[in-house]
Amino acid sequence: MLDLDQLAFDHAPMGLALTEDRIIRTCNESFAEMFGYEKDALIGQSFRQLYGTDQEFHQIRDIGLEPLRRSLPYTDERLMRRADGSRIWCRFRARTLTPETPLKRIVLSFALIDNASAGPKLTPREREVLLLLSQGQTSKEMARSLGLSPRTVEDVRARLLKKFQVKNVAVLLARLSGHEAGKGGR
Structure with a gap:
């Protein structure tokens, strides 16, 4: 007999994972394929392997904890690392089962x-x-993290503002998070 819940999880059109203390306990095939791994190779592994550096893995840990503590979902966009070392841009969503x-x-x-x-x-x-x-x-801080000069980072920031046709970083981040006032997203 088919377990419909498992079938839905396994064939969801996005990568899904359940973690405990940042260890992957289960994931679906879409998740494994997105990151270039066999599903069994991810089970029991730290999420660290999906980030470019230890520093990035540790810095991102606390982002979004406040909404999760209030039993709210958390969403952002982040750069992740595939098994072959290439980077992918993902929309990330999280919901905790243990708000405390x-x-x-x-x-x-x-x-x-x-x-x-x-x-x-x-x-x-x-x-x-x-x-x-x-x-x-x-x-x-970005210049230190990326090994660039602050001027180079400022140039990249200016390019981003121009590409997205916004006047400042706050509006840029609001647009990317889907919370732009009066627009309801992108």
């Missing part, structure tokens, strides 16, 4: 962002800067 300790048990979804439909095409550097902007980093 949000990372204890959490359900995650990942969907690839298609640049053609999601807005301007971004370079890998622009995506990195955008990710760090979404984490609230200053240009100096």
Whole structure:
């Protein structure tokens, strides 16, 4: 007899995973394919392998904890690493099953962002800067993280504002999070 819940999970059109303390306990085939792994190779592994650096893995841990503690879902866009080392841009969503300790048990979804439909095409550097902007980093902090000069980071920020036709970073981040006032998203 078919287990419809398992069937729906396994064949969902986005990557799904259940984690406990940032360890992958289960995931669907879409998740494994998105990241370039066999499903069995991910089960029991740290989410660390899906981030570019240890620093990135540790920095991103606390982002979104406040909404999760209030039993609200959390959404952002982030740069992730595939098994072959290439980077992909994903829309990330999370909902905790344990609000008192949000990372204890959490359900995650990942969907690839298609640049053609999601807005301007971004370079890998622009995506990195955008990710760090979404984490609230200053240009100096981003420059240190990326091994660039603050002036180079400022140039990338200016390019992002121009590409998205916005006047400041706050409006840019609001647009990307889908909370732009009066527009209801992108």
